[in-house]
Amino acid sequence: MGIDTNGPQFGEVERKKFEDGVLEIIWTDSGIPYFIIKSGLDLSEYAHLAKLSLEHYRQIAHDFTSKVTDESGEQEVEFTYCSKWFLEGLSNEDV
Secondary structure (H helix, E strand, C coil): CCCCCCCCCCCCCHHHHCCCCCEEECCCCCCCEEEEECCCCCCHCCCCCHHHHHHHCCCCCEEEEEEEEEECCCCCCEEEEEHHHHHHHHHCCCC
């Protein structure tokens, strides 16, 4: 799986911040990850970082809506992930 070099970057600083804040990633049977982060962190920021991480590592080839939840389970923020894999093939004329 390639690493995304286009669009918003998920550099070393963002990766470390994301890894330091995420306590657990729970995967559903349908292949959707849900992220649990430490309480007191900005859920919107970590939803953005989760999306950047998924886009950067290209581990999932389907679109979905996921969420970031704090460890108490009382707060959550949803985000939408679009794989873009199909569109990459079109841009390279690999139809």
